[in-house]
Amino acid sequence: xxxxxxSDAIYSTTKTNSSSSSxxxxxxxxxxxxxxxxxxxxxxxxxARAVPFYNRRTHFPNPxxxxxxxxxxxxxxxxxxxxxxxxxxxxxxxxxNSRCEAxxxxxxxxxxxxxxxxxxxxxxxAWYWTDQFAMEVIYHNRILNHKCRTMEPDSATAFYIPFxxxxxxxxxxxxxxxxxxxxRYCEMILxxxxxxxxxxxSDGWDHFTTMGRITWDFRRSKNEDWxxxxxxxxxxxxxxxxxxxxxxxxYFDVGVPYPSGFxxxxxxxxxxxxxxxxxxxxxxxxxxxxxxxxxVKNDFRGLLLNQCMNASGLCRVVDCAGTRCSNGTSAxxxxxLDSDFCLxxxxxxxxxxxxxxxxxxxxxxxxxxxxxxxxxxxWFLPNDPKSYxxxxxxxxxKNGTSIQSVLQRYSREEVKKMREKVIEFIPKxxxxxxxxxxxxxxDAFDVAIDGVLKRNKEHEQPGxxxx
Ligand SMILES: *[C@@H]1O[C@H](CO)[C@@H](O)[C@H](O)[C@H]1NC(C)=O
Ligand SMILES: *[C@@H]1O[C@H](CO)[C@@H](O)[C@H](O)[C@H]1NC(C)=O
Ligand SMILES: *[C@@H]1O[C@H](CO)[C@@H](O)[C@H](O)[C@H]1NC(C)=O
Ligand SMILES: *[C@@H]1O[C@H](CO)[C@@H](O)[C@H](O)[C@H]1NC(C)=O
Ligand SMILES: *[C@@H]1O[C@H](CO)[C@@H](O)[C@H](O)[C@H]1NC(C)=O
Ligand SMILES: *[C@@H]1O[C@H](CO)[C@@H](O)[C@H](O)[C@H]1NC(C)=O
Numbered sequence: 001x002x003x004x005x006x007s008d009a010i011y012s013t014t015k016t017n018s019s020s021s022s023x024x025x026x027x028x029x030x031x032x033x034x035x036x037x038x039x040x041x042x043x044x045x046x047x048a049r050a051v052p053f054y055n056r057r058t059h060f061p062n063p064x065x066x067x068x069x070x071x072x073x074x075x076x077x078x079x080x081x082x083x084x085x086x087x088x089x090x091x092x093x094x095x096x097n098s099r100c101e102a103x104x105x106x107x108x109x110x111x112x113x114x115x116x117x118x119x120x121x122x123x124x125x126a127w128y129w130t131d132q133f134a135m136e137v138i139y140h141n142r143i144l145n146h147k148c149r150t151m152e153p154d155s156a157t158a159f160y161i162p163f164x165x166x167x168x169x170x171x172x173x174x175x176x177x178x179x180x181x182x183x184r185y186c187e188m189i190l191x192x193x194x195x196x197x198x199x200x201x202s203d204g205w206d207h208f209t210t211m212g213r214i215t216w217d218f219r220r221s222k223n224e225d226w227x228x229x230x231x232x233x234x235x236x237x238x239x240x241x242x243x244x245x246x247x248x249x250x251y252f253d254v255g256v257p258y259p260s261g262f263x264x265x266x267x268x269x270x271x272x273x274x275x276x277x278x279x280x281x282x283x284x285x286x287x288x289x290x291x292x293x294x295x296v297k298n299d300f301r302g303l304l305l306n307q308c309m310n311a312s313g314l315c316r317v318v319d320c321a322g323t324r325c326s327n328g329t330s331a332x333x334x335x336x337l338d339s340d341f342c343l344x345x346x347x348x349x350x351x352x353x354x355x356x357x358x359x360x361x362x363x364x365x366x367x368x369x370x371x372x373x374x375x376x377x378x379w380f381l382p383n384d385p386k387s388y389x390x391x392x393x394x395x396x397x398k399n400g401t402s403i404q405s406v407l408q409r410y411s412r413e414e415v416k417k418m419r420e421k422v423i424e425f426i427p428k429x430x431x432x433x434x435x436x437x438x439x440x441x442x443d444a445f446d447v448a449i450d451g452v453l454k455r456n457k458e459h460e461q462p463g464x465x466x467x
Contacts, residue, residue: 067147067148068147068148070148070157070450070453070454070457071148071156071157071158071453071456071457072148072149072150072155072156072157072158073143073146073148073149073150073156073157073158073159073160073449073453074149074150074151074152074153074156074158074159074160074198075143075144075149075160075162076159076160076161076162076193076196078161078162078163078189078192079192081188082162082163082164082168082185082188082189082192083136083140083162083163083164086164086167086168087103087137087164087167090102090103092171093167093170093171094170094171095171095174095175099131099167099170102131102133102134103131103134103137103167105128106137106138106141106435107130107131107134107135107136107137107138107140107141107259108128108130108134108138108259108263108431108433109128109129109130109131109134110128110129111125111127111128111129112124112127112128112129112261112330113129113330114329114330115127115330115333118330118333118334118337119276119333120272120276122272123269123272123273123276125265126262126263126264126265126269126273126433127261127262127263128261128263129261129329130259130260130261130263131259132244132258132259132353133166133167133170133212133213133244134212134259135166135210135212135242135244135256135258135259136162136163136164136165136166136167136210136211136212137164137167137212138259138431138445139210139242139445139448140162140164140210141435142431142435142436142437142445143160143162143449144435145435145436145437146436146449147436148449148453153197153198156198156206157206157453157456157457158206158207158208158452158453158456159198159206159207159208160207160208160209161189161193161207161208161209161239162209162210163185163189163209164212165185165186165189165209165210165211165212165213165218165230166211166212166213166217167212168185168186169182169185169186169213169217169218169227169228169230170213172228173217173226173227179220179223179228179229182220182227182228182229183228183229183230183233186218186228186229186230186233186236187233190233190234190235190236191235193207193235194235202238202459203238204235204236204237204238204239205238205456205459205464206456206459207238207239207240208239208240208241208242208452209239209240209241209242210241210242210243211230211241211242211243212243212244213243213244214243214244214245214349214351215231215241215243215245215246215247215250215253216245216247216349218230218231219231219232219247220232231250231253237252238252239252240252240254240452240455241253241254242254242256242448242452243255243256244256244257244258244351244353245349245350245351245376246376248371248375248376254379254448254451254452255351255376255377255378256377256379256380256444256448257356257377257380257428257429257430257431257444258351258352258353258355258356259353259356259431260353260356260357260360260429260430261333261357261360262360262430263430263431263432263433264430264432264433264438264443265432265433265434266434266438266439267438267439267440267441270426270427270430270438270441273426274423274426277337277360277361277362277423277426278362278419278420278423280337280338280362282337282338282339282340282363283338284313284314284315284316284335284338284339284340285311285314285315285339285340285341285404285407285408286308286311286314286315286316286339286340286341286342286343286366286403286404286407287308287315287316287317287318287335287336287338287339287341287342287343287363288304288305288308288315288316288317288318288342288343289317289318289320289332289335289336289342289354289357290304290305290317290318290320290345291319291320291321300345300346300368300394300397300398301345301347303397303398304343304345304397304403305317307397307402307403307404308343311403311404314404315404316335316338316339318331318332318335320332332354332357333357333361336357336358336360336361336362336363337361337362337363339363340363340364340407340415340419341363341364341365341366341390341407342354342358342363342364342365342366343366343368343403344358344365344366344367344368344372344373345368345369345372345394346368346369346371346372350369350371350372350376351371351372351373351376352372355372355373356429356430359388359422359425359426359429360426360429360430362419362422362423362426363419363422364388364389364390364415364418364419364422365388365389365390365422366389366390366391366392366403366407367385367389367390367391367392368391368392368393368394368397369394370391373385373389377429379447379448379451380425380428380429380444380447381425381428381429382421382424382425387418387421388418388421388422388425389418390406390407390410392406427441427442427443428442428443428444428447429444430443430444431443431444431445432445
């Protein structure tokens with residue numbers, strides 16, 4: 001029943017209106033109609049409210065309350081040759097060095113050294129010299145502990161194949177190994193997985209895997225070319241592949257952040273780190289971590305290096321000759337912490353680990369190719385590139401545009417705002433230390449898995465895949 005007060009209100013309004021404009025008949029009747037409709041709606045609303053509260057709760061359950069509402073993950077229990085045995089043979093995964101240290105600590109690698117006085121003392125234990133290719137091991141360890149992991153394949157939305165594709169191919173990429181050598185593991189795993197009863201259900205559409213190298217290491221199209229042809233093998237076609245560099249034109253390639261060195265133990269580690277990089281005194285406008293030998297050839301990195309060295313104290317160079325920067329050093333971290341901007345040209349491929357080292361240190365990345373980040377890590381970075389980064393087209397640099405003057409055009413306020421955006425996104429680009437994740441903050445792993453589950457739900461809609 002509508003309470004009296006609402007009908008009282010209607011009468012009093014109409015009375016006021018009629019006395020003030022008794023001759024305007026048409027607007028008056030229109031108003032009447034309007035008020036009638038409004039009062040009808042109010043009545044319906046009030047009647048709906050009269051239904052007891054607990055009753056409505058049961059009719060419309062709150063979807064947010066189920067942490068696995070996006071689905072559950074089944075992890076294949078693979079023959080050990082596809083993962084654990086590769087780790088056990090870490091000393092022979094690379095033609096030159098042992099990879100054992102790099103893959104230790106569940107893929108986080110060697111504990112960082114030399115950081116005293118560089119980062120807050122209490123955060124030093126959260127730092128490792130993580131290898132840029134260790135992502136497969138990190139994801140595997142985390143996913144085994146995921147709250148939405150299921151042991152029951154029938155209830156799974158996604159099937160994870162914990163194959164260490166990058167570790168398996170690493171050794172065979174160089175020297176005189178044959179294409180057969182490079183393809184062997186991938187052929188084996190695809191044979192294995194296509195024999196599984198849950199594979200045929202979706203032609204692989206609900207399966208995903210991690211490949212801890214760039215996509216081009218798995219895309220050999222001609223025999224004499226680089227890499228394995230893993231991604232071009234028939235069974236791979238519909239499998240979602242998490243990679244540190246994707247092919248932007250392949251829907252099934254998903255770019256995920258390179259592992260960097262910061263592995264917070266708790267939400268509180270993240271907050272402390274964000275506070276630290278936000279309030280850091282930065283004395284250098286920009287910096288460039290790269291190999292000075294590039295300057296000899298007149299390649300693009302050489303141009304950047306020249307500009308940096310010419311910027312009279314406004315730019316700092318870190319010498320990354322050889323592989324010196326591949327597993328992080330305190331010198332790089334310190335340089336990023338001291339700089340407002342960091343230059344991120346493409347390297348041998350379009351992406352580099354340095355993008356994440358830079359942003360974790362609260363430095364604003366400067367890109368020269370769209371494919372370096374904007375077309376790679378959409379799940380992990382802000383939608384608006386301008387909000388957190390600077391883009392200078394490589395041709396402008398080749399034409400003599402001064403990077404220094406482009407960067408100097410940003411006001412202190414603008415720099416602060418962009419840095420705040422970078423800092424806001426730090427959690428999404430780092431991999432937490434605990435194997436079951438952080439308390440409430442979602443890290444890169446969480447974002448990736450949520451993304452995969454969401455995709456798999458989308459695949460069930462008409463217009464996608466097999467149904
Ligand atoms: C590669 O070449 C070296 C000599 O240069 C040889 O010792 C080695 O057996 C070769 N490996 C393969 C797989 O052919
Ligand atoms: C899946 O389908 C393929 C091709 O139709 C078939 O050869 C294979 O035996 C099937 N596998 C299973 C486990 O049913
Ligand atoms: C660097 O400085 C030198 C001399 O000061 C100048 O000749 C050269 O053009 C400068 N190069 C760049 C890239 O600005
Ligand atoms: C990088 O890793 C290699 C092999 O694990 C090690 O020998 C080297 O000292 C490391 N470099 C740095 C800068 O930590
Ligand atoms: C670079 O210079 C060339 C020739 O001067 C010009 O045609 C081109 O438009 C310039 N490109 C950019 C991006 O400024
Ligand atoms: C990929 O999915 C499509 C559509 O469901 C299917 O026709 C095709 O056979 C699948 N490819 C492989 C290699 O499983």
